[in-house]
Each structure stands twice: as C-alpha cells, then as structure tokens.
Amino acid sequence: MRTAVIQSFREHDVPAWLASCMRSAQIWAEQEGYTYLWKNDAFFDYATEHEKRICSNQIYALTDICRLRWIKELFDSYDRVVWLDADILIFSPKKLTLESLAGAGFAKEVFIRPHTDNRGRFITKHGHNNAFMFFDRDNGSLEHYLSSAEACLAEWHDGDLPRTIIGPTMVDNLFSCHRVTSIEGVGLFSPNIMRDIVLGGTRLSKQYYGHYPSGLYAANLCHFIRNTLEGLKREQYDATYEKAVEKLLQDGSRVLLPSNHFVHNG
Template identity: 30%
Template sequence: MRDGDTDSYPATVVVQSFHANPPDWIGQCMESVRAWSQQAGFAYRFVGDELFDTLPDWVRAKTVGRPQVASDLARLNVLADLLDEGWESAVWLDADVLVFDPEGLSAALDLSDGYLLGREAWVQTDAKGRLRAPRGIHNALCAMRRGNPFLAFYRDAATRILARHNGPMVPQLIGPKFLKSLDNMLGLPATWAVNMASPRLLSDIAGGRGPALRLFNARSGNSPSALNLCLSYTGREVDDIAVDTNLIDVAIDRLLADFNRTFPC
C-alpha cells in the first residue's frame, strides 16, 4: 500500500514476474528494466509465482501447461491491484524484455489515452522460404493509468473468452490474437518502442547484420528501445535457427554495446 505523504512517492510502478532461479540472461533483462525504472523515477516491484494466485481455480485448471495464457490474465489482475493501491500508473514488462535505450523508452511511454501496448514486426519465413514481417500488437508491454476503461474491459473479455473456450488451450488466445482483432477495429494505442525479436531477428542481431534485420527495420514504425527476446523459443530450433543461450547472450551484448548500429534511426 502507498501510505502517508504520496507526494514523496513515485506516481508510476513497474512490475515484472518470473519463477525462482531465472536463467542468467533473464536476470540481465530484468536488471535492465530495474535500471530503466530507477532512471525514469519509477518504483519497481517483482512478483514471483504468486502472480497466478490472482486467478480463480478454474482458470488455473484450464491453463495447465499454458502458463503464458494464464499470465496474460494474471498481469491484468496485478495491474488492477496496483492501481487500486493508489498508483497513478502501472507498467507491466515481460521478464524477457531487454531495455537498451532507456531514454527512448521513457519518451515513448505515452499514456495520454489511458493505456499503452506494444507493436511488433515479427520476422519469419513463409511456406516458400521467403522472409516476411507481419505487423501485430502485443502485451509484453502493458501500461495502464488509473481510471482508464480499457483495463476493466480487457479483464472481463479475457475471462469470458477463457470460460467459453473448449478443447486444447490456444497460445496467445487472450493476448496478441485477441488484441490484434481489437486493434484492427479500434486502432489501439501502442508503441514500437517495445518490439519482438523472432529467432531470425535474434540471429541477425547476434551476427551484426542480415536480411531479417533489414526487413525488421523497414517494417517497424520506429526503432525499438527494448526487445522481447522470446523466452518461449529457447532450447528449440525455430525457422532453421537454434535458439540457445549463447545466441541470446551474443545478441544482448551487441544491443547493449551499440544499439544505434543495429537499429539506425
């Protein structure tokens, strides 16, 4: 709770979640978010597995084996709880988001519409092996200002979708898939500052150049200040790219050393 003289407290809190003993590179990502929070004058809060305590039993049962889907609803509950505590704004960033341009991220955090999500250009190959970068919207960044109507709507809609869904749980059902349908109709407030690194893009970032990186830069509305490094792909071969910790470590080092060379303005 925020008690006493609230003028002495930050107005914004940044929240992240992960289970115990994260991989080193996840720790590096979270530290970059902590450092950005401090530089921006925001409070920072970490939530462990108790994140999922915000969910009713039926949701947890229905999302067994799909923690990402459970997290898509749980993060909304946590953001609502933080705003109820008295914070003016609450910002969720996924634990696998690396901030490499803190000033740019702060400048992009525009909550004039009451909330803000992230935009992406997801670089992948199609059935014929050609590179494509479809644009989308994501909730790796999910920022909410107190009193905005979207948070209550999103929580209710996500809960209803899960309740009505039968059969195997679908990845991104109440995350990017649902948000994209809304964005197509409404044009949701979202920023390119927090973008997504696909396996193809990660490989080119680590190598310093490549067609996936060129396509990403061409398809993104603005250069990113942070990237979601897509934890869910680690330990797998995706799009002919072996996504391992070495690849991610090299990509992180390059981004932190000279992001302007990777993403020229």
C-alpha cells in the same frame, strides 16, 4: 503521475540473458522515476483454481489473466501501471518513454519470417502484443480486457487453449473496439534476428529495422521458444542470446544492420 513497472518470473532456471533483461527493466523504471515491482511464482495466486485447471499446462494464458488482476489491484496506489514481460530487453533506456501516451497502450509488433514473397522481400506480420503494455487508472480498457479474458476462460470447453488467445489475439480485438494506442520502439526479436545480431547483421535484420522508422529501443526476445528446447539445443540457444543481448546493451539497435552500414544508435 504515480507509475509502477511490474514483472514476474520464476526463481529457478533463469538464464543469464533473461536476468539481464529484467535488470534493464529495473534500470529503465528507476531512470523514469517509476516504482519497480517484481513477483515470483506467487504471481499465479491471482488465478482461480478453475482458471488453473482450464489453462492446465498453458502457462501463457494463465500469466495473461494474472497480470491484469495485479494491475487492477495496483490502481489502489498508482495512477499508471506498466507491465513488461521478463524477456523484454531495454537497450536504449534514455530514448524509451511513455510520457506522450495516455489511456492504455500495447507494443506495436512486427514479426519477420526468413522467407521471401514474390518481390524478394521478407514476409512480415503486423499486430500488437501485451508483452509491453500500460493502463491508466481512469481508462476503461483494463476492465474491458479483464472481463473479456475472464469470460474466455469461463466459457472454454474446446481442449487446449491457444498460446495467444488472451494475449495478442485479444489485444488486436481491443484495438478494433477501444481507444488504445501503440507503443513504438519495441521490437519482436525472433531467434533468426538474434542470430543475425551475433553474426553482424544481414539483409533480414536490416529490413526488420526499417519497419521502425522512429527507432528501436527495446525488444521482446521470445523466451517461450526456449521452453520448446532441451539439452544441447537449449544451451546453444542461451549462448546465442547471451551474446546478442551483450551486443544490444553495448551498441543498441544498430547491431541489426550489416557491419558495413552505419546508423546512429537508436
């Protein structure tokens, strides 16, 4: 099966930790025998002028539709296309595989909040996202997703677009009406999780690890949060992420666990 792994990001203001993420994706693609393709901001040429006006400053919705059109274009040359957001870090590349999956798939998403319920457990939200997804050429899910995204932007007249309207919100709807599969082993590491990793693991990160019984091999590092920060706060954010990424690349998902709790590298 001819497979392409694709990513896009700007060429300026690229923090070191994000560059490490993109390198990890390229390493994984080459290890799997896939073609790795990357685009800079020329990626946004896949959007129409009308769509650019509708999205305005909501770059995430614009990115969501552009990636679908790029995938469709690549079906002329490839049987499968895998999209990875630029902030996906693959820290256990030898254990991450899509070989047993077919059709179309989206990353399983577990978001954990640093607040507890009445049983003392940290509150979690479950779903799927399009930060890590794949489509096979002979599967109809891409066309369904793309047509839904195009219709959403064409009909939008209610002010600012929600950040996830063409992303996780639409993906969860796909799961209810299409045969798509979950990609396991890809976490969603919020700043709280990343701080936990730097500090040596706590009960929060340990509970998060428990939501992935088959193992954690990669993670979405939520780069969008960086865009909300300025000055010293952004510098501190980048410093934390750089340390956490280094630990993840060195020790894998076991860095989520408290230092006195050992588990085989996952």
